[in-house]
Amino acid sequence: MPNMSKEKVKMQEQDPNVRITNFEEVTCGYTLEEAMEEAERCLQCKHKPCVNGCPVGVPIPEFIKAVKEGHIEEAYEIIAEENRLPAVCGRVCPQESQCEEVCVRGVKGEPVGIGRLERYVADYYMKHVDQELTPPESNGKRVAVVGGGPASLTCAGDLAKRGYEVTMYEALHELGGVLMYGIPEFRLPKDLVRQELKSITDLGVKVEKNVVVGRSITIEELFEEGFQAVFVGSGAGLPRFMKIDGENLNGVYSANEFLTRVNLMKAYDTHSPTPVRIGEKVAVIGGGNVAMDAARTAKRLGAKEVKIVYRRSKDELPARQEEVHHAEEEQIIFDLLKNPLKILGEDGHVIAMECIKMELGEPDESGRRRPEPIQGSEEVMDVDTVIIAIGQTPNPLLRNTTEDLDVNKWGCIVVNEETMETTMENVYAGGDAVTGAATVILAMGAGKQAAKSIHERLSSL
Amino acid sequence: MYEIVKKKSINSQVELMEVHAPFTARKCEPGQFIILRVNDEGERIPLTIVDYDREAGTVTIIYQIVGYSTECLSQLNEGDYIHDFVGPLGQPTVLKKHKRVLGIGGGVGAAPLYPQLKKLHEMGVSVDVIIGGRSDEYIILEDEFKAICDNIYFATNDGTRGTKGFVTDVLNTLIEEGNCYDEVIAIGPLIMMKAVVAVTKPLNIPTGVSLNPIMIDGTGMCGGCRVTVGGETKFACVDGPDFDGFLVDFDECMRRQGYFKEQELHACRLDEKVDALEK
Ligand SMILES: Cc1cc2nc3c(=O)[nH]c(=O)nc-3n(C[C@H](O)[C@H](O)[C@H](O)COP(=O)(O)OP(=O)(O)OC[C@H]3O[C@@H](n4cnc5c(N)ncnc54)[C@H](O)[C@@H]3O)c2cc1C
Ligand SMILES: Cc1cc2nc3c(=O)[nH]c(=O)nc-3n(C[C@H](O)[C@H](O)[C@H](O)COP(=O)(O)OP(=O)(O)OC[C@H]3O[C@@H](n4cnc5c(N)ncnc54)[C@H](O)[C@@H]3O)c2cc1C
Ligand code: SF4
Ligand code: SF4
Ligand code: FES
Ligand SMILES: [Mg+2]
Numbered sequence: 029m030p031n032m033s034k035e036k037v038k039m040q041e042q043d044p045n046v047r048i049t050n051f052e053e054v055t056c057g058y059t060l061e062e063a064m065e066e067a068e069r070c071l072q073c074k075h076k077p078c079v080n081g082c083p084v085g086v087p088i089p090e091f092i093k094a095v096k097e098g099h100i101e102e103a104y105e106i107i108a109e110e111n112r113l114p115a116v117c118g119r120v121c122p123q124e125s126q127c128e129e130v131c132v133r134g135v136k137g138e139p140v141g142i143g144r145l146e147r148y149v150a151d152y153y154m155k156h157v158d159q160e161l162t163p164p165e166s167n168g169k170r171v172a173v174v175g176g177g178p179a180s181l182t183c184a185g186d187l188a189k190r191g192y193e194v195t196m197y198e199a200l201h202e203l204g205g206v207l208m209y210g211i212p213e214f215r216l217p218k219d220l221v222r223q224e225l226k227s228i229t230d231l232g233v234k235v236e237k238n239v240v241v242g243r244s245i246t247i248e249e250l251f252e253e254g255f256q257a258v259f260v261g262s263g264a265g266l267p268r269f270m271k272i273d274g275e276n277l278n279g280v281y282s283a284n285e286f287l288t289r290v291n292l293m294k295a296y297d298t299h300s301p302t303p304v305r306i307g308e309k310v311a312v313i314g315g316g317n318v319a320m321d322a323a324r325t326a327k328r329l330g331a332k333e334v335k336i337v338y339r340r341s342k343d344e345l346p347a348r349q350e351e352v353h354h355a356e357e358e359q360i361i362f363d364l365l366k367n368p369l370k371i372l373g374e375d376g377h378v379i380a381m382e383c384i385k386m387e388l389g390e391p392d393e394s395g396r397r398r399p400e401p402i403q404g405s406e407e408v409m410d411v412d413t414v415i416i417a418i419g420q421t422p423n424p425l426l427r428n429t430t431e432d433l434d435v436n437k438w439g440c441i442v443v444n445e446e447t448m449e450t451t452m453e454n455v456y457a458g459g460d461a462v463t464g465a466a467t468v469i470l471a472m473g474a475g476k477q478a479a480k481s482i483h484e485r486l487s488s489l
Numbered sequence: 490m491y492e493i494v495k496k497k498s499i500n501s502q503v504e505l506m507e508v509h510a511p512f513t514a515r516k517c518e519p520g521q522f523i524i525l526r527v528n529d530e531g532e533r534i535p536l537t538i539v540d541y542d543r544e545a546g547t548v549t550i551i552y553q554i555v556g557y558s559t560e561c562l563s564q565l566n567e568g569d570y571i572h573d574f575v576g577p578l579g580q581p582t583v584l585k586k587h588k589r590v591l592g593i594g595g596g597v598g599a600a601p602l603y604p605q606l607k608k609l610h611e612m613g614v615s616v617d618v619i620i621g622g623r624s625d626e627y628i629i630l631e632d633e634f635k636a637i638c639d640n641i642y643f644a645t646n647d648g649t650r651g652t653k654g655f656v657t658d659v660l661n662t663l664i665e666e667g668n669c670y671d672e673v674i675a676i677g678p679l680i681m682m683k684a685v686v687a688v689t690k691p692l693n694i695p696t697g698v699s700l701n702p703i704m705i706d707g708t709g710m711c712g713g714c715r716v717t718v719g720g721e722t723k724f725a726c727v728d729g730p731d732f733d734g735f736l737v738d739f740d741e742c743m744r745r746q747g748y749f750k751e752q753e754l755h756a757c758r759l760d761e762k763v764d765a766l767e768k
Contacts (some may be wrong), residue, residue, distance in 0.1 A: 236512075239512055245516070276741055288706065303749040
């Protein structure tokens with residue numbers, strides 16, 4: 029008999045009052061017993077609706093069945109066939125709008141905790157199994173991959189498995205993209221990311237860090253060097269600003285700068301040579317995952333009062349529900365229906381922010397009700413730090429240095445959606461560089477799709 | 490890992506290194522820079538490419554020891570390795586085939602000025618230079634500049650070399666004496682570049698400056714290096730670091746550059762770390 033409980037087996041979490049004083053992971057994961065109990069909730073549906081909700085097609089009922097039987101290594105092998113970053117995805121996938129959204133159990137009660145189970149399996153495997161990967165025999169064909177984020181990693185891993193000689197070029201000193209520089213340690217521990225990435229690079233992927241494609245080497249030069257195809261997974265790393273007065277004052281960060289200092293450069297450790305400054309009263313502008321991460325990070329660095337300033341209402345917050353919930357538990361204040369007009373400074377440093385109240389009008393093209401300012405409702409809030417988290421767009425560096433690479437009006441690389449091929453022959457692209465800021469699993473799906481097309485093209489040569 | 494193939498002391502605070510970095514050496518041009526991390530816990534610090542050897546795959550940097558990371562760098566010797574070294578970053582300087590150009594280098598700013606003037610000299614432009622420093626000891630690259638410049642002038646705060654005073658005192662004199670320049674290129678502390686522009690702007694002598702805001706990634710990802718130029722926000726690491734001096738908001742630059750001073754100066758942190766490194 030399956031476990032017919034309407035709710036997921038609870039997962040332990042650090043107490044909110046404790047966790048705001050450290051950078052350790054908020055959620056603690058399942059024990060074997062808990063995982064097996066949750067696995068019992070899966071009905072093993074023949075038509076597998078959940079799998080259609082997963083952009084990389086993880087064989088969900090199959091791996092859950094293995095968990096139910098306590099065969100965790102086998103469960104890992106099943107997942108890894110389709111997804112080589114399960115510890116990452118189990119933590120950060122927006123499951124509620126993907127695999128779990130279409131889970132049959134979700135009709136009456138909570139869906140099966142697919143993400144939690146995936147995470148359990150991955151963590152167990154990393155902890156208990158000494159993985160010795162032997163790279164497959166080379167087929168002599170060479171592919172270059174630009175960037176080291178989830179899209180590129182997935183593309184590189186899939187090609188390496190098929191015997192391609194893959195070289196990965198990453199601009200930073202670490203692989204992982206946003207997984208390393210953006211998503212905070214307390215949501216996604218970096219040691220774990222490093223370890224999971226290794227299961228891809230150990231397939232024989234040659235890694236060249238500290239190479240900015242477009243500057244250190246161009247795409248054309250990659251072909252001259254003998255690569256037969258190139259995949260571009262350069263992400264959406266360009267921070268947007270609001271273009272309001274006072275944005276360049278000291279004390280105003282983009283979320284990217286703030287999070288990069290703290291995550292990639294480990295500024296949460298006061299011994300790190302990379303500094304970060306946080307004031308007492310922090311306003312984070314925006315309502316997405318990035319804003320939640322910045323706010324919760326600011327709290328952990330010791331800010332007394334952290335506010336999310338967002339121009340729509342709570343229902344429209346684009347962040348994952350779980351993140352909003354965690355943020356609320358951590359005393360983050362949601363100052364909604366408010367839009368900043370200018371940032372005020374004294375001696376070059378932020379002292380306040382002027383905002384205007386908003387109300388929701390008629391729905392716009394996106395279907396969401398359009399926020400409109402309420403005339404005469406301007407007000408000034410005391411803040412000494414402002415973090416701008418209103419979105420990122422693709423970094424223009426590559427397109428500015430690559431003539432034939434077409435982009436749309438938002439700067440996203442144009443691809444054939446079937447094949448992921450760009451307007452340059454044998455150059456493929458995927459992930460945030462193509463879609464604009466999206467999700468880890470969509471980036472991975474795109475990398476996978478591109479690997480398939482590259483394989484089809486190159487194996488027919 | 491990037492091998493230090495040569496290290497040389499220039500004065501008590503300034504050192505030169507030649508680093509094996511083939512990706513950078515192959516493509517770099519005057520005006521561009523690199524970002525390095527001394528060790529695997531290091532911060533990312535930008536330094537200008539002073540010279541390069543495409544055949545040998547090496548890049549020359551000159552740095553002034555001003556704080557923790559440059560101190561750590563200085564602890565390394567020939568044969569040691571720098572953990573990370575990425576480049577070339579930024580836009581190459583647009584060098585026009587003028588008749589006559591005046592370079593102004595203040596302190597270690599003379600280092601990034603050198604490759605630009607050298608290139609101009611190779612293009613057949615007649616080049617003069619003013620080098621400034623606190624005292625005679627801090628005048629750098631004198632022989633190198635002499636080899637490519639028609640006239641070389643000095644300014645030191647204490648008068649131990651050349652004019653006693655600032656580079657702008659020499660600049661004013663040169664202009665009063667009737668020297669005409671098609672362009673001035675000024676690289677040094679922000680306060681010096683600001684002072685130079687205060688002289689050249691009223692006379693409408695085009696003036697290029699090289700900005701050095703605080704950077705992290707150097708690829709346009711963090712926005713930390715933003716500067717206001719002509720009323721618009723620019724990212725110095727991708728749009729610069731060279732800008733039209735007439736348009737730069739120097740006061741904002743100076744303020745932003747000092748934002749982390751307190752943390753950087755946290756003496757105990759610095760000493761602790763340097764001690765640990767020496768052991
Ligand atoms: C703070 C934050 C929180 C997020 N939280 C979530 C979450 O909870 N769940 C979720 O699913 N998604 C989340 N996302 C979104 C998710 O991280 C991204 O959608 C995903 O990482 C995109 O993957 P990618 O491979 O396309 O690009 P990226 O992860 O951006 O990786 C691109 C890589 O390419 C490198 N690169 C760029 N240009 C060059 C070049 N010219 N040469 C060489 N290398 C280059 C970059 O340095 C980077 O390492 C979050 C994003 C942020 C910023
Ligand atoms: C494009 C560019 C080119 C540069 N070229 C040279 C050069 O050729 N030679 C040279 O000696 N210096 C150069 N600098 C300055 C050099 O990067 C700083 O001196 C160095 O980062 C100081 O680090 P520190 O830890 O030793 O000192 P700290 O005590 O940490 O800092 C001292 C001062 O250096 C500046 N600084 C600190 N961190 C950074 C950073 N991450 N990015 C930029 N500035 C910072 C700040 O103004 C700070 O107040 C350049 C800077 C830029 C932006
Ligand atoms: S990878 Fe993400 S979407 Fe796919 S099954 Fe796992 S948690 Fe769900
Ligand atoms: S839809 Fe839900 S219950 Fe059905 S197989 Fe998938 S996870 Fe199990
Ligand atoms: S250093 Fe990060 S954008 Fe310039
Ligand atoms: Mg420093």
